[in-house]
Amino acid sequence: MVTAMRNPSPGISPPPGRTGRPRSAAADAAILAATRDALVELGWSKLTMGDVSARAGVAKTTLYRRWAGKNELVVDAVAELFDALELPDRGSLEADIEYVVLQFAELLRRPEARTALMAVVAESTRDEALRDRIRSAIVDRQKRLVVLGRERAQARGELPYEEDESLTGDTTDLIFDVIAGTVVHRALVSSEPVDGLWVATFTALLMHGLQGGPPA
Amino acid sequence: MVTAMRNPSPGISPPPGRTGRPRSAAADAAILAATRDALVELGWSKLTMGDVSARAGVAKTTLYRRWAGKNELVVDAVAELFDALELPDRGSLEADIEYVVLQFAELLRRPEARTALMAVVAESTRDEALRDRIRSAIVDRQKRLVVLGRERAQARGELPYEEDESLTGDTTDLIFDVIAGTVVHRALVSSEPVDGLWVATFTALLMHGLQGGPPA
Amino acid sequence: MVTAMRNPSPGISPPPGRTGRPRSAAADAAILAATRDALVELGWSKLTMGDVSARAGVAKTTLYRRWAGKNELVVDAVAELFDALELPDRGSLEADIEYVVLQFAELLRRPEARTALMAVVAESTRDEALRDRIRSAIVDRQKRLVVLGRERAQARGELPYEEDESLTGDTTDLIFDVIAGTVVHRALVSSEPVDGLWVATFTALLMHGLQGGPPA
Amino acid sequence: MVTAMRNPSPGISPPPGRTGRPRSAAADAAILAATRDALVELGWSKLTMGDVSARAGVAKTTLYRRWAGKNELVVDAVAELFDALELPDRGSLEADIEYVVLQFAELLRRPEARTALMAVVAESTRDEALRDRIRSAIVDRQKRLVVLGRERAQARGELPYEEDESLTGDTTDLIFDVIAGTVVHRALVSSEPVDGLWVATFTALLMHGLQGGPPA
DNA sequence: GCATAAACGAGACGGTACGTCCAGTCTTGTC
DNA sequence: GACAAGACTGGACGTACCGTCTCGTTTATGC
Numbered sequence: 029m030v031t032a033m034r035n036p037s038p039g040i041s042p043p044p045g046r047t048g049r050p051r052s053a054a055a056d057a058a059i060l061a062a063t064r065d066a067l068v069e070l071g072w073s074k075l076t077m078g079d080v081s082a083r084a085g086v087a088k089t090t091l092y093r094r095w096a097g098k099n100e101l102v103v104d105a106v107a108e109l110f111d112a113l114e115l116p117d118r119g120s121l122e123a124d125i126e127y128v129v130l131q132f133a134e135l136l137r138r139p140e141a142r143t144a145l146m147a148v149v150a151e152s153t154r155d156e157a158l159r160d161r162i163r164s165a166i167v168d169r170q171k172r173l174v175v176l177g178r179e180r181a182q183a184r185g186e187l188p189y190e191e192d193e194s195l196t197g198d199t200t201d202l203i204f205d206v207i208a209g210t211v212v213h214r215a216l217v218s219s220e221p222v223d224g225l226w227v228a229t230f231t232a233l234l235m236h237g238l239q240g241g242p243p244a
Numbered sequence: 245m246v247t248a249m250r251n252p253s254p255g256i257s258p259p260p261g262r263t264g265r266p267r268s269a270a271a272d273a274a275i276l277a278a279t280r281d282a283l284v285e286l287g288w289s290k291l292t293m294g295d296v297s298a299r300a301g302v303a304k305t306t307l308y309r310r311w312a313g314k315n316e317l318v319v320d321a322v323a324e325l326f327d328a329l330e331l332p333d334r335g336s337l338e339a340d341i342e343y344v345v346l347q348f349a350e351l352l353r354r355p356e357a358r359t360a361l362m363a364v365v366a367e368s369t370r371d372e373a374l375r376d377r378i379r380s381a382i383v384d385r386q387k388r389l390v391v392l393g394r395e396r397a398q399a400r401g402e403l404p405y406e407e408d409e410s411l412t413g414d415t416t417d418l419i420f421d422v423i424a425g426t427v428v429h430r431a432l433v434s435s436e437p438v439d440g441l442w443v444a445t446f447t448a449l450l451m452h453g454l455q456g457g458p459p460a
Numbered sequence: 461m462v463t464a465m466r467n468p469s470p471g472i473s474p475p476p477g478r479t480g481r482p483r484s485a486a487a488d489a490a491i492l493a494a495t496r497d498a499l500v501e502l503g504w505s506k507l508t509m510g511d512v513s514a515r516a517g518v519a520k521t522t523l524y525r526r527w528a529g530k531n532e533l534v535v536d537a538v539a540e541l542f543d544a545l546e547l548p549d550r551g552s553l554e555a556d557i558e559y560v561v562l563q564f565a566e567l568l569r570r571p572e573a574r575t576a577l578m579a580v581v582a583e584s585t586r587d588e589a590l591r592d593r594i595r596s597a598i599v600d601r602q603k604r605l606v607v608l609g610r611e612r613a614q615a616r617g618e619l620p621y622e623e624d625e626s627l628t629g630d631t632t633d634l635i636f637d638v639i640a641g642t643v644v645h646r647a648l649v650s651s652e653p654v655d656g657l658w659v660a661t662f663t664a665l666l667m668h669g670l671q672g673g674p675p676a
Numbered sequence: 677m678v679t680a681m682r683n684p685s686p687g688i689s690p691p692p693g694r695t696g697r698p699r700s701a702a703a704d705a706a707i708l709a710a711t712r713d714a715l716v717e718l719g720w721s722k723l724t725m726g727d728v729s730a731r732a733g734v735a736k737t738t739l740y741r742r743w744a745g746k747n748e749l750v751v752d753a754v755a756e757l758f759d760a761l762e763l764p765d766r767g768s769l770e771a772d773i774e775y776v777v778l779q780f781a782e783l784l785r786r787p788e789a790r791t792a793l794m795a796v797v798a799e800s801t802r803d804e805a806l807r808d809r810i811r812s813a814i815v816d817r818q819k820r821l822v823v824l825g826r827e828r829a830q831a832r833g834e835l836p837y838e839e840d841e842s843l844t845g846d847t848t849d850l851i852f853d854v855i856a857g858t859v860v861h862r863a864l865v866s867s868e869p870v871d872g873l874w875v876a877t878f879t880a881l882l883m884h885g886l887q888g889g890p891p892a
Numbered sequence: 893g894c895a896t897a898a899a900c901g902a903g904a905c906g907g908t909a910c911g912t913c914c915a916g917t918c919t920t921g922t923c
Numbered sequence: 924g925a926c927a928a929g930a931c932t933g934g935a936c937g938t939a940c941c942g943t944c945t946c947g948t949t950t951a952t953g954c
Contacts (some may be wrong), residue, residue, distance in 0.1 A: 070951065071370040076914060087927045092916065139369060146366035149432055152358040154287040159435050167433060195369020201434060202445060205421065209429025214421045216365055218383055221373050229418055233453040264903030265945045271905090292935055302907040308937070480898025481950045487900090503802040508940060519901045524942065575801040582794035582865055585721040585787065591867050599865060634877060637862045638854065645857025648797055650815055650849060651807050661850060665885040672884025696929030697919045703931090724909055735932045796917070 039095040039104060051094075058084040059091060060175035063105035067140035072102070072147035099151050101156050105163040106144040109135060113172045119179040121238075127229045128173055129211055138217045146216060174204045187238060206234065255311035255320060267310075274300040275307060279321035281358035288318070288363035315367045315374050323381040325351060335456075337397040341447045344389055347428055349438035352431045362432060381421075390420045403454060411446050422450065433455040471527040471536060483526075490516040491523060495537035499572035504534070506577035531583050531590050538576040539597040541567060547605045553613040553670075557663045560605055561643055565654035568647045578648060606636045619670060638666065687743035687752060699742075707739060709751035715788035719748070720795035747799045747806050753811040754792040757783060762820050768843040769829040769886075773879045775861055776821055781870035783864045794864060822852045835886060854882065 039041040062083035063185045077098060080086045095101040113131055116123050136142050145166075176198065181187040190196045210230060215222050258267060268364040278299035282291045293314060294454065297304045311317040318374075329347055334340050353356050397403040406412045426446060431438050474483060494515035498507045510528060512635040513520045527533040546565055550556050568574050577598075610632065613619040622628045642662060647654050709819060710731035714723045727748060729736045733737040743749040761779055766772050784790050793814075800807040826848065838844045858878060863870050 032387070037401065039275035051268075054359075055926090072366055077916080078914070081927095085927095087929090088916085089918090089928090090926065093925080097916085106440070143366055143369040146369065150288055150359055150366050152433065153355065153362065163435065185281055198445070199437065199440075202442070202449065205430045205434055205436075206426045206449070208433070209425035209427070210422045211425070213425025213428065214417075216369065217378070217424070218417065218421055219368075219379060220417065220421075226414075226418070230422070233418065233456070234423070235452075235453075236456025237449040237453030240449070258904090259903080263901065263947065265905075267904065292939080294935065297906095301906090304937085305907085305939095306905065309904075313937090474898085479896065479952060480950090481900075483899065502915065504741065505799055509942080510940065517901095519899095519903090520942085521902090521944095529942085532914075552880075571801065575798055578794055578798035582720055582791055582798055585791040585794065585864065585866075594865070595867065618748055630874075630877070631689035633862075633866060633868065634874070634881065637866055638858045638878075639879070640855045640865070641857035641859070641861025643857070645860065646849075646853045648801065649810070649856070651800075651811060652849065652853075658846075658850070661846070665850065665854070665888070667885075669883075669885030670889025672881070672888065690930090693928080695921070695927065697931070699930065725911080726909065733932095735934095736911080737913090737933090738931070741930075745911090 033052060039100060040093070041111050055084070055090055056084050056094065059094070059101070060105045064109075064140050065102055066103070067105070067144055068138075071139070072143045075102075077101075079098060099148055099155070100161065102144050103148050103158070103161050103165050106141055107169075109138070109141050110166050112184055112186055115171060115176050117180060121177065121184070121186040122231055122235055124180065125207070125234060126175045126227050128177070129207060129222070130224075130229065132208070132211050133227075136212065136222075146214075153196050154228055170208070171200055174200050174207070178203070203234075203238070206237075252301055255316055256309070263273045268306075269304050271300070271306055272310070272357075275302060275310070275317070276321045280325075280356050283360055284354075285330070287355070293317075315364055315371070318360045318375060319374070319377050319381050321365050322357055323385070325354070325357050326382050326386055329386060329389060331392050333396060337393065337400070337402040338428070338447055338451055339393075340393045341397065341423070341450060342443050344393065345423060345438070345443050345446065348424070348427050349431055349443075352428065352438075358432055361428075386424070387392075387416055387431050388421070390416050394419070419450075419454070422453075471524070481623050487518050487522055488526065488650060491518060491533070492525070492537045495533055496541075499534070499576055500570075501536070505580070508670070509533075519567065525646050527529045531580055532593065534576045535580050535590070535593050535597050537623070538573055541570065541573050542598050542602055545602060545605060547608050547613060553609065553616070553618040554663055554667055556609045556612065557639070557656075557666060558659050560587075560652070561639060561659050561662065562656075565647055566658075568654075570643065574648055577644075602640070603632055603636050606632050606639070610635070623665070635670070637667075638669075687748060688741070700738075702787050703732070703734050703738055704742070707734060707742075707749070708753045708756075709830050711749055712757075712788050715750070715753070715792055716786075719787065720791045723750075725749075747796055747803070748809060750792045751796050751806070751809050751813050756788055756818070757786070758814050758818055759822060761818060761822050765828060767834070769825065769834040770879055770883055772825045772828065773855070773882060774875050776825070777855060777870070777875050778872075778877065781863060781875075782861065784870075788862055793860075818856070819852050821847055822855070826851070829888050851882075851886070852891065854885075 059080065062080050063075070066080055070079070075098070077091055078088055080101070081091050091101065095104070113128065113135065115124060115128055118127050138147075148158065148162055152162055178187060182189055190199060200228060211222060214220055214226070220226070254380065276394050278296050279291070280297055286295070289315065293307055294304055296317070300307075307317065309321070309326070329344065329351065331340060331344055334343050352361075364374065364378055368378055388432060396402060398405055406415065427438060430436055436442070464642060467551055490510065493514050495507070498515060502511070507530070509523055510520055512533070513523050516523075523533065527536070545560065545567065547556060547560055550559050568577075578595055580590065584594055610619060614621055622631060646652055646658070652658070685766070707728065710728050711723070714728050718727070723746065723849055724735055725739055728749070729739050732739075739749065743752070761783065761840060763772060763776055766775050784793075796806065799812055810831065826835060830837055838847060859870060860876070862868055
């Protein structure tokens with residue numbers, strides 16, 4: 029199982045000054061939990077900072093001392109949900125892919141995950157800093173799954189080793205975009221179920237694509 | 245060129261009663277255009293109904309008489325952007341796919357399209373009616389491209405005819421989700437460029453996947 | 461009994477042109493009745509033109525064709541309530557005064573009368589035309605009661621004949637203002653009951669004032 | 677000179693809790709002054725909460741935090757105008773009455789006073805709480821003038837001492853209603869000038885009435 | 893008897909204000 | 924100096940009426 033270390037202190041860090049009352053560590057956890065609860069109940073657009081602070085039993089000031097705004101707070105609040113994805117060895121590349129796709133689809137059934145993910149992506153289209161934050165907190169962290177699956181498949185002989193190592197990253201990115209993008213689109217845009225049958229079909233397509241030879 | 249008929253009367257339709265002053269048709273066009281302009285300048289989250297009405301030279305009441313809110317308005321405003329996608333015959337399936345992917349990527353470079361699409365999808369995670377609206381106004385309309393490309397490929401002998409006709413729809417949906425989802429994810433989530441090289445790689449993967457034999 | 465002719469055609473009169481569909485007489489009555497009903501139920505400030513038109517089964521246009529606005533409409537609607545005041549001969553000046561005071565107080569207990577009277581007076585402080593309309597439609601019409609009561613009292617020998625006829629009007633006005641003003645103030649500003657005991661006390665004060673000799 | 681203590685905290689009082697930022701005292705003064713200015717310029721019906729807040733340099737929220745609405749705000753804003761009325765000793769009851777009547781008439785020439793007074797009275801016909809507010813903020817406070825004038829007149833021997841003390845309040849109320857009501861009616865309803873001649877006539881009537889013997 | 897022309901109902905229109913809600917900041921007293 | 928509390932400015936919300944307008948329809952007259 030892959031467990032990544034997370035920065036335990038989210039959002040804005042305090043200056044390294046030493047005097048004064050230290051920040052409450054419990055507050056961070058309470059705030060992030062309250063944010064997830066509020067996302068489930070209210071969704072992104074009706075979630076308010078005041079509501080989160082009230083749920084967390086914390087003053088609004090405390091929120092703004094740690095996060096710049098709703099976007100940043102929500103990214104941090106949902107990022108660790110995505111870290112729960114894992115990739116046990118199911119014996120074959122095909123099984124590994126099916127497993128991770130189903131796992132990802134299940135995550136997207138959680139309202140806080142689906143609404144938060146799309147909302148912050150939408151916001152990030154006009155906000156470079158937010159885009160970076162999403163990438164580092166969510167996207168890049170999950171590429172580990174693709175890397176791991178690929179290494180296993182290569183060890184099993186299901187996939188060839190990349191000759192030109194400079195392309196390794198590109199291929200990883202492509203596979204990641206195909207899997208993540210297709211599942212998100214199926215689940216959230218087309219609004220169709222990601223069930224066993226569909227996953228099998230999709231995986232077959234992907235397997236053929238991957239094994240069809242080195243990309244041009 | 246594919247030209248689809250659009251529902252000429254967007255949003256909320258007036259009751260079929262015949263009396264009273266008829267609604268201004270010019271207002272609809274002005275409002276949708278103003279919405280797109282505002283999306284470009286302000287983005288989704290800073291776009292306000294009052295601002296749109298002012299740009300369109302129309303009273304706020306007129307907006308609310310026709311659309312239930314910002315979500316519905318924006319869906320209609322951007323839907324017709326997607327109708328501009330087309331699929332001229334480039335001679336081969338591979339070329340057709342590359343063309344439509346590039347075209348789609350170009351559309352997603354328009355700020356009004358990228359921000360609006362993700363925002364309404366985010367909202368639709370808690371709003372069944374909005375989800376239906378997105379599907380009928382945007383998603384389903386663009387599946388025509390997949391259907392057309394596939395028919396051409398079958399005519400050219402690049403793809404087999406589906407034996408079980410009941411699967412035709414499912415395969416169309418899968419291809420659509422893979423193409424649209426992957427491009428959206430690459431462009432908006434991974435924030436990487438959709439350039440010629442990447443398109444060729446992606447297309448190669450897809451071609452192998454499609455030709456690898458009947459799915460399932 | 462005093463019955464005054466009222467202008468049967470309220471508000472704005474149509475030009476004396478002869479062709480075209482004539483205005484509905486029934487509409488006028490329905491509108492004024494609807495206005496009074498709405499005043500009772502909603503009061504001045506919540507009464508709306510749209511509501512009146514709906515109650516009267518009439519289009520808003522029809523209202524505006526006949527009255528310039530809410531103020532004018534309401535003045536006309538309540539004016540005739542005040543015409544119902546009368547002054548039967550009760551045998552003495554004192555009894556006549558008591559009778560008319562009680563009658564007036566009773567009128568002011570009607571919500572449409574009290575709210576409409578004060579509201580249009582308030583509006584009239586910034587609207588010369590409305591002030592004139594109130595005066596001609598309401599105030600001046602009721603001075604007849606003072607004139608009649610005074611003539612009777614003079615005939616009975618209870619009051620002297622005014623030697624300087626140029627003062628007759630002034631004295632009428634003064635008595636009118638004292639009676640009407642005091643009753644209105646008691647009922648609507650001080651919010652105290654105008655009952656038999658109070659009326660007797662007030663009348664006694666007034667009697668002494670009137671009989672105390674010619675005003676300086 | 678009579679100076680009455682005013683409730684320093686108008687409108688809605690904050691809960692007696694002790695935490696949080698205290699309300700700005702300067703805001704109250706600015707708001708009431710802005711309200712009076714707006715009344716002069718716009719009159720009652722065109723005065724808006726938004727306009728007042730803008731003039732006072734204060735957010736609309738701050739207004740609504742302290743006053744329930746336009747009515748309550750205006751009562752407080754004009755109440756202190758009425759507190760400026762005073763009753764210096766002019767040497768005789770007659771002179772005292774003439775003085776206060778002229779003073780009151782002058783107050784009613786101020787547009788903010790005349791329009792506000794009648795408007796809130798009109799509204800109060802359907803609003804018990806507003807009626808109480810008017811009574812405590814305006815009406816009852818000015819009865820002090822009648823009480824004072826009467827005491828002086830009794831000290832001078834111009835008026836008898838009330839034998840039945842339980843009637844003292846009733847007589848005060850009656851005199852107050854007669855004076856205030858008559859002047860208001862003359863000025864605002866009959867729209868006639870309250871000049872020296874009229875005041876002398878009215879005062880003579882009132883003097884005779886008061887000296888004519890104990891009422892009832 | 894048939895054209896004329898105004899009145900009529902319906903309801904959309906551009907505006908203005910409403911009273912509420914939330915964002916993000918500031919000002920207290922307490923820890 | 925962090926914290927809870929809550930008042931602060933500012934701005935958008937969605938609604939309600941205003942008074943005007945534009946339709947199609949109705950209804951007295953006068954040619």
